[in-house]
Amino acid sequence: MVNIALIGCTGNIGRQVAEVVRRHPQLFSFSALVCGRDAEGLRALCDEFRPRIAFCGENGAGEGVFEGCDVAFIAASGFAGLAYTLQAINCGKKVALANKESLVVGGELVMRAAKEKGVEIVPVDSEHSAIFQALGFRRGAKFKKIVLTASGGPFLHCTAEQLARVTAKEALNHPTWKMGAKVTVDSATLLNKGYEVIEAKWLYNADFGQIEAVVHPESIVHSLVYFEDGAALAQLGYPDMRVPIQLALTYPERLPCAPDLDLAALGSLHFERLPAEKFPCFALATEAGKAGGTTPAVLNGAAEEAVRAFLRGRIAFPRIAETIREVLGRIPRAEASSFGAIAEADRAARAEANLILYGH
Ligand code: MG
Secondary structure (H helix, E strand, O other), X not given: OEEEEEEOOOOHXXXXXXXXXXXXXXXXXXXXXXXXXXXXXXXXXXXXXXXXXXXXXXXXXXXXXXXXXXXXXXXXXXXXXXXXXXXXXXXXXXXXXXXXXXXXXXXXXXXXXXXXXXXXXXXXXXXXXXXXXXXXXXOOOOOOEEEEEEOOOOOOOOOHXXXXXXXXXXXXXXXXXXXXXXXXXXXXXXXXXXXXXXXHHHHOOOOHHHEEEEEOOOOOEEEEEEOOOOOEEEEEOOOOOHHHHHHHHHOOOOOOOOOOOOHHHHOOOOOEEXXXXXXXXXXXXXXXXXXXXXXXXXXXXXXXXXXXHHHOOOOOHHXXXXXHHHHHHHOOOOOOOOHHHHHHHHHHHHHHHHHHHHOO
16 A cells, blocks of 8 residues: 555546545545645545545645655645655655646755655656656666657747737636646746756756757657667557546556547657747746746746736736746846745845836
8 A cells, every 4th residue: 555645636647546545445545635725635535545644735735744644746836846845755655646836946956855765756758757657767777869749839839929828718718738837838838848858858868959859739749768779668648637647646657547648540650840939938937947046936936926916817827927027037047955945036026026017
């Protein structure tokens, strides 16, 4: 029996983790269920799964929630996930990581702590799970380059004029994946793909020059690894997060989960260049990743505030990227040597973003 401490249990990923556990009650159980806000949703999950520990609150539950678990499943969204990831590592727990911000803002800290504690970090993001699979579940395996696939989001072929007028409702209508609101908007701006480049850098110890992104609108090929001899390995499947979620809990074993691909019914798959010039968030993220230190934390803090303003109908879509760029220009880089330094950069970025967005 694998005991799971699930952080972010009421969110989109958290609910799919619960589905996997529901399907295999003889293999998995929850030792702890934790959420940020949805007390009602938490209560329903507790009634069903009877965890020893339940917690709802935005200020963090502390390390106690990882007591007695075999796997810390970090599915919280946003900056809030980082503290939990670091706590789980500190407790020596294996981490199934669905919170991409943990690596985007705290990659250096997280990977160093994991190494010191001998803790495994298992990727759950579909692209990074695909890479993990293509590498035979060996994160340290040699490769030439990584190619991340991107659906391109709902606005892939919009003109600049059209992008200036798109609404939050349109941004939330993702063509292939059903996800939470923040990551869906991040997919529409391609900020998400920039985040995934940074994630790949930390997870697979890659140089930024070894990581590329290509648009693949059908979301069937979930990413590829290229090797020295010209061979490339990919993982394919219908877009269904339950596959990487379940695999993070069972690998190298596999259990039934999703329907087989029907290739003839799919017909053809398409690939095209990533239109980075039209979606400046992608380059903002990868440049912040290259700058390192607290720069990605500033980028993320600004992005979380700007996306919130866009979802509330307060700013136009292109203002998301502009706000991030302005905040990055105002806050100098510092070393990301501690959680405190990263949290301070996050706080400063949000304050600066709110000044730009609302004038206070
Ligand atoms: Mg992804």
